[in-house]
Amino acid sequence: MDNRRVVVTGYGVLSCVGNDVPTFWDALVNGRCGIGEITRFDTSAYRTHIAGEIKNLDVNSFISAKEARRMDLFTQYAVIATYEALKSAGLDAEPGKRAEGDRCGCMVSSGVGGLATMGKESIVLNDRGPDRVSPFLIPMMISDMAAGAVAMRYDLRGPNMGMVTACATGCHSIGEAFWTIKHDDADIMVAGGAEASIVPLGLAGFCALKALSTRNDDPLHASRPFDRDRDGFVMSEGAGVLVLEELGHAVRRGAPILAEVVGYGATADAYHITSPAPDGNGCARAIGMALRHAGIAPEELDYINAHGTSTSLNDKYETLAIKAALGDAVDKVAVSSTKGTTGHALGAAGGLECIACIKSIETGIIPPTINYENPDPECDLDITPNVARKRDVRYAMNCNLGFGGHNGTMLFKKFEN
Numbered sequence: 001m002d003n004r005r006v007v008v009t010g011y012g013v014l015s016c017v018g019n020d021v022p023t024f025w026d027a028l029v030n031g032r033c034g035i036g037e038i039t040r041f042d043t044s045a046y047r048t049h050i051a052g053e054i055k056n057l058d059v060n061s062f063i064s065a066k067e068a069r070r071m072d073l074f075t076q077y078a079v080i081a082t083y084e085a086l087k088s089a090g091l092d093a094e095p096g097k098r099a100e101g102d103r104c105g106c107m108v109s110s111g112v113g114g115l116a117t118m119g120k121e122s123i124v125l126n127d128r129g130p131d132r133v134s135p136f137l138i139p140m141m142i143s144d145m146a147a148g149a150v151a152m153r154y155d156l157r158g159p160n161m162g163m164v165t166a167c168a169t170g171c172h173s174i175g176e177a178f179w180t181i182k183h184d185d186a187d188i189m190v191a192g193g194a195e196a197s198i199v200p201l202g203l204a205g206f207c208a209l210k211a212l213s214t215r216n217d218d219p220l221h222a223s224r225p226f227d228r229d230r231d232g233f234v235m236s237e238g239a240g241v242l243v244l245e246e247l248g249h250a251v252r253r254g255a256p257i258l259a260e261v262v263g264y265g266a267t268a269d270a271y272h273i274t275s276p277a278p279d280g281n282g283c284a285r286a287i288g289m290a291l292r293h294a295g296i297a298p299e300e301l302d303y304i305n306a307h308g309t310s311t312s313l314n315d316k317y318e319t320l321a322i323k324a325a326l327g328d329a330v331d332k333v334a335v336s337s338t339k340g341t342t343g344h345a346l347g348a349a350g351g352l353e354c355i356a357c358i359k360s361i362e363t364g365i366i367p368p369t370i371n372y373e374n375p376d377p378e379c380d381l382d383i384t385p386n387v388a389r390k391r392d393v394r395y396a397m398n399c400n401l402g403f404g405g406h407n408g409t410m411l412f413k414k415f416e417n
Helices: 021-030 065-069 073-088 115-128 137-141 145-154 166-182 200-208 247-252 281-294 312-332 346-363
Strands: 006-014 104-109 188-195 238-246 259-268 303-305 334-336 395-402 406-413
Touching: 006 021, 006 073, 006 166, 006 247, 006 346, 021 346, 073 145, 073 188, 073 238, 104 145, 104 166, 115 137, 115 200, 137 145, 145 188, 166 188, 166 238, 166 259, 166 346, 166 395, 166 406, 188 346, 238 247, 238 346, 259 281, 259 346, 259 395, 281 312, 281 395, 281 406, 303 346, 312 395, 346 395, 346 406
Parallel strands: 104 188, 303 334, 303 395
Antiparallel strands: 006 238, 006 259, 188 238, 259 406, 395 406
8 A cells, every 4th residue: 555656636726815726826926915804794893804805706606506505605615626626637527426436535624614604693593592593503514514515516425524623624634635545545535624714703713812913904914924023813714625646546547747745744732722832843743754754854855835824933833843853954945934925724724835835846936925024033944035936846845733732744746757
């Protein structure tokens, strides 16, 4: 089973900077920020008024109005991003039966699930009583429904589950899908993350944690990873979905091969419910684990898409983790956080940022960390400040950290026969 190679053959995106992969990537490379004033509800009573909302999405061009009413927004996002991913992989993306469905699985997951549905139906319960709560509350709310809905729509009858590891969710979903193919339990896995938490309850919760930026008068510069004056992350939403495939299977059907998956790391800090471990040890071990799977030395790594949330603790401790994991090779590795452009899509971040890694391999471009104006001596990495950089990228790694102490890393390689 160890000789089963896993490649990426498709990808799909919904994000605040674009509703397909080409638009998303163009925004990352050019530092075109998607953060603005929240438009969906009145934020005047909240400390934070800004987020990265998806724009100009016609859900009903993908999903019928009847189906959409029975899906929370995060599930809709998962279904739509999967459509692009399957199409780009040269697979049938229309609803119906797939001949190889038993060998095709799905791990498209969400960190918080149907928060909009939960908030809406809680109001119904309080105002109108239990008999008026929707019978669709539970199936719309539960976090596994993204994977369930994607599987039902596209007839993916292989391994199916929804990982929940907060902001590491998308990364871990892709990693576990990678192992599923390596272990010969599937030939194709649709994997990634979807999130739709820009709702009153979600905003209130993160405001109460004082985790969000309050730079409300300057939303385009509010998310500023690794900058000395960062004051919190900016919520965003969306979905990032990959099609992973066993190499021989992909070659036999003439699929496009975008990159190879060569490493995955998953560890725990076992330290604190929201803060990363101060020494960065958990994240460092996840980086080391992915490098070990790939059989490469730290100096062979070309690019890291850091978690880089624009919070005081994450950026400082993640810097320590990267330095601990790479040692003397740290100065040779380009690092950036694309969250300056996209904000933080929580459980969808890993899917979106793995796609950024793959695009860096495809194009030879390192996307920048935008809004970097004031260096922080505690974040002394080569973070590709403000402007994209040309570089031949053979190995690219994504890092994600989640509340609860979850750490995830994915390592991609330029495909070589």
